[in-house]
Amino acid sequence: MKLFRYILVLGIVWLSLSANAQFNPDKICRIDDNQVIFTINLKWTENERKELSNLFDLDSALISQVFAGKTTIEYGGETWMVKKLKYPLVELSKPILTTVQDGMNENDIFLVIDRWMNFGGTVAENPAVWGVNDFTIGNAFVYTSGRASFYLPGFEKAKKVYLAGSFNNWSTTKTPMNRASSGWAINIPLEPGKYTYKYIVDGRWITDPVNRKTERDWEGNRNSVLLCPNHVFNLKGFLKAKKVVVTGNFYNWNQKGVEMMRNSEGWSLPVYLREGTYAYKFLVDGKWMTDPANPSVRKDAGGNENSFLEIGEPFLFKLNGFTTAEKVVLTGSFNYWSRNELLLNKTSTGWELPYVVAPGNYEYKFIVDGKWMPDPENPFTIGKGELTNSLIALKANYIFELNGFENAKSVLVTGNFNGWNRDGYKMSFENGKWILPLNLRPGKYIYKFIVDGKWILDPANKLYEANEYGTDNSVLWIE
Amino acid sequence: MEFGDLTYQRMRADVANLGHIENKRGVKILGLVGFGMMKNVEIVLDASQSELRLYKVDKEGKRTNSKSAGIKSDYTQTIEGNGNILFLKGMIAGKNLNFCFDTGAETNAINCDANKTVLSTLTITRRIELKGAGNAKSEVLFGRMNDFTMGGKKISDMETIVTNLRSLHEAYNTTIDGMLGYNFLEQGVITINFVKRQFDIQFTKGAEK
Numbered sequence: 001m002k003l004f005r006y007i008l009v010l011g012i013v014w015l016s017l018s019a020n021a022q023f024n025p026d027k028i029c030r031i032d033d034n035q036v037i038f039t040i041n042l043k044w045t046e047n048e049r050k051e052l053s054n055l056f057d058l059d060s061a062l063i064s065q066v067f068a069g070k071t072t073i074e075y076g077g078e079t080w081m082v083k084k085l086k087y088p089l090v091e092l093s094k095p096i097l098t099t100v101q102d103g104m105n106e107n108d109i110f111l112v113i114d115r116w117m118n119f120g121g122t123v124a125e126n127p128a129v130w131g132v133n134d135f136t137i138g139n140a141f142v143y144t145s146g147r148a149s150f151y152l153p154g155f156e157k158a159k160k161v162y163l164a165g166s167f168n169n170w171s172t173t174k175t176p177m178n179r180a181s182s183g184w185a186i187n188i189p190l191e192p193g194k195y196t197y198k199y200i201v202d203g204r205w206i207t208d209p210v211n212r213k214t215e216r217d218w219e220g221n222r223n224s225v226l227l228c229p230n231h232v233f234n235l236k237g238f239l240k241a242k243k244v245v246v247t248g249n250f251y252n253w254n255q256k257g258v259e260m261m262r263n264s265e266g267w268s269l270p271v272y273l274r275e276g277t278y279a280y281k282f283l284v285d286g287k288w289m290t291d292p293a294n295p296s297v298r299k300d301a302g303g304n305e306n307s308f309l310e311i312g313e314p315f316l317f318k319l320n321g322f323t324t325a326e327k328v329v330l331t332g333s334f335n336y337w338s339r340n341e342l343l344l345n346k347t348s349t350g351w352e353l354p355y356v357v358a359p360g361n362y363e364y365k366f367i368v369d370g371k372w373m374p375d376p377e378n379p380f381t382i383g384k385g386e387l388t389n390s391l392i393a394l395k396a397n398y399i400f401e402l403n404g405f406e407n408a409k410s411v412l413v414t415g416n417f418n419g420w421n422r423d424g425y426k427m428s429f430e431n432g433k434w435i436l437p438l439n440l441r442p443g444k445y446i447y448k449f450i451v452d453g454k455w456i457l458d459p460a461n462k463l464y465e466a467n468e469y470g471t472d473n474s475v476l477w478i479e
Numbered sequence: 480m481e482f483g484d485l486t487y488q489r490m491r492a493d494v495a496n497l498g499h500i501e502n503k504r505g506v507k508i509l510g511l512v513g514f515g516m517m518k519n520v521e522i523v524l525d526a527s528q529s530e531l532r533l534y535k536v537d538k539e540g541k542r543t544n545s546k547s548a549g550i551k552s553d554y555t556q557t558i559e560g561n562g563n564i565l566f567l568k569g570m571i572a573g574k575n576l577n578f579c580f581d582t583g584a585e586t587n588a589i590n591c592d593a594n595k596t597v598l599s600t601l602t603i604t605r606r607i608e609l610k611g612a613g614n615a616k617s618e619v620l621f622g623r624m625n626d627f628t629m630g631g632k633k634i635s636d637m638e639t640i641v642t643n644l645r646s647l648h649e650a651y652n653t654t655i656d657g658m659l660g661y662n663f664l665e666q667g668v669i670t671i672n673f674v675k676r677q678f679d680i681q682f683t684k685g686a687e688k
Contacts, residue, residue: 029603029622031641033595036606036620056606057618076608077616096591096598097618172527203527203683444501465498475498477507 023048025055035093040066042088066092128194130250130273131227132258134212141211143228143270148190153183153210158201163188165197165223172200192230192272196223229270231311233280234293236266241284248280248306249335257283275312275358276334279341300341314354315394317364320377321350325369330355332364332389339367359395360439361417380436382424391425396437398478400447403433403460408451415447415473422450446473484544485533487516521672523550524582526665527683540675550668552679554630558671565671565678567659570628572596576656580678584660587624587639593656600626601641617643632682637662 029038038056040063049067053060062075066082073080083091135141142149150163161177161184168174177184177199184199196215198205207214208224215225233246244267245257260267260282279300282289290297291307298308317330328351330342344351344366351366363382365372374381375390382391400413411427411434414420427434427449434449446465448455457464458474467473480487497508521542523532534542542549559566565580574594578587591598603622610616620641627634644655667682 025604026602029606029620031598031601031603031620033599036603036618055604057608058606096620097616200527205684444507446498446502466496 227272279306329367363389379428588658590644
């Protein structure tokens with residue numbers, strides 16, 4: 001009994017310690033007596049330290065010194081004090097910088113304030129790569145044949161309940177819920193994908209109480225997250241297994257994996273996966289295995305066999321010639337420049353690989369027997385010299401065009417879509433004009449052409465606006 | 480120019496580049512409507528319904544063509560000052576603070592020169608450091624007000640920026656302790672009547688559970 005009590009006490013201590021280690025951005029920073037104070041947990045993981053650094057603009061070198069146990073840190077012209085609290089907590093503090101010092105450009109400050117204050121929230125998010133739902137009750141969300149059924153239990157005394165989310169542009173009135181047994185329900189058409197949403201109960205915004213999955217938006221608001229699945233991982237049998245998970249390149253091969261659910265025939269997991277190519281494996285009670293129901297199995301360069309899954313239409317990457325080469329690898333921004341994942345297949349005239357990538361603009365290169373090279377057949381590039389990458393726009397929806405300038409040696413288009421890169425994108429001269437196709441999501445774009453080093457407006461575009469240099473930028477709207 | 484039943488003639492307008500607003504909002508903008516056009520109407524802002532209602536008013540400021548009586552006001556304040564800027568009285572940690580009301584701003588702001596007690600009630604969730612010439616630096620903090628009240632009504636969890644608002648002092652020619660923006664506006668239904676020089680708010684957000 002005594003031993004049991006001892007274990008219980010230890011258990012509680014362990015629980016409270018692990019609870020302390022939790023990373024809660026709301027509990028890190030405060031202002032007290034003209035000091036900015038950060039409460040830091042020395043048990044935070046590398047990722048949590050990174051998030052600390054991102055959220056509060058603290059340099060990683062400064063954070064390392066805190067974790068190294070320094071008590072006074074001179075950093076960036078300021079003196080930071082570290083006060084030890086009860087292990088593992090420490091307080092990092094310094095005086096708040098209230099005055100605008102000489103040499104400080106007030107306009108810079110204004111720009112940040114302006115960005116934070118006037119953030120409209122309409123900027124398109126990057127599309128999610130994958131995800132699974134996490135509801136506490138089974139009937140809270142059902143997705144079949146392109147229709148999503150939402151069920152909000154409770155709130156029976158409410159007069160009106162609305163559903164607002166990324167799918168209806170956060171409209172407060174477009175999607176009223178209907179009264180259902182012990183709650184509210186609605187059925188709406190939705191494409192597969194990831195969405196964020198909230199309920200509005202008599203004017204009050206709430207996250208979905210039966211959905212565990214939430215995320216903070218840019219402003220720090222918490223929204224519920226749901227996924228309309230477009231694929232189901234299935235593993236027949238193994239009914240005696242305790243735990244089956246699936247993991248793959250979509251989850252950085254995290255061994256924790258995503259837990260599958262047991263049904264009468266085996267294990268399954270509905271997921272949303274964006275268009276693309278995925279390598280995956282199951283882990284049955286910790287034992288790795290490829291998907292027995294999927295004939296598409298490939299070896300990676302390390303010799304491991306993985307199951308492959310393609311969502312969407314493939315694009316054929318081709319390299320002519322090099323028939324005597326032993327190995328050709330495709331690498332690019334679509335697979336984080338992996339040097340060994342995508343081996344091309346040898347044909348009679350060269351090399352090729354059909355590969356599914358989500359719509360977008362990508363940079364890529366071939367690695368021919370260890371030597372990196374841009375695609376010789378593709379005129380579109382970014383960068384210069386050795387740092388030149390080929391550029392491909394999949395499902396391009398806009399073509400930049402510049403008529404004439406037939407004697408120009410180099411014509412580039414650059415803008416806010418490529419971070420105003422001075423070395424790209426390189427256009428190609430075809431049928432009397434310079435062109436470059438791109439995949440652009442809806443929104444406003446500003447750009448310029450660079451003809452033999454000279455920046456010019458698009459002569460065919462009447463729409464332009466002033467920029468901070470007193471020259472102008474061409475403006476393009478993609479609807 | 481017409482807005483439904485409201486007609487304006489011979490309005491003065493400046494031609495300006497509004498591209499920066501487009502770039503931020505991602506929407507096309509043809510023009511901005513200034514406060515000049517709102518001086519002789521009663522403005523009702525209802526963010527929860529995404530509604531802006533304008534009522535014609537007579538010389539006393541009473542609605543001329545509407546039978547609805549208007550909102551049930553939880554807090555009423557006279558509009559002071561020289562006209563176009565609306566100052567509101569708020570309270571944090573028992574201290575009276577002078578805010579200007581900016582319907583175009585997304586978030587509230589508090590001057591970091593504000594009272595120590597006021598600042599200590601804030602939760603800070605983000606920080607950014609700005610560097611200038613030499614060693615010059617400044618910082619902007621972002622967080623939430625936990626202890627804001629107006630007319631006795633407590634409003635929790637409103638987002639705010641904490642920074643130096645010196646340039647705003649100069650622009651408004653008065654001391655301001657902060658600025659109230661959209662996330663104050665969405666707390667209820669707001670009525671602004673420049674003829675009566677009266678501001679009213681009926682709190683609706685989080686009013687019932």
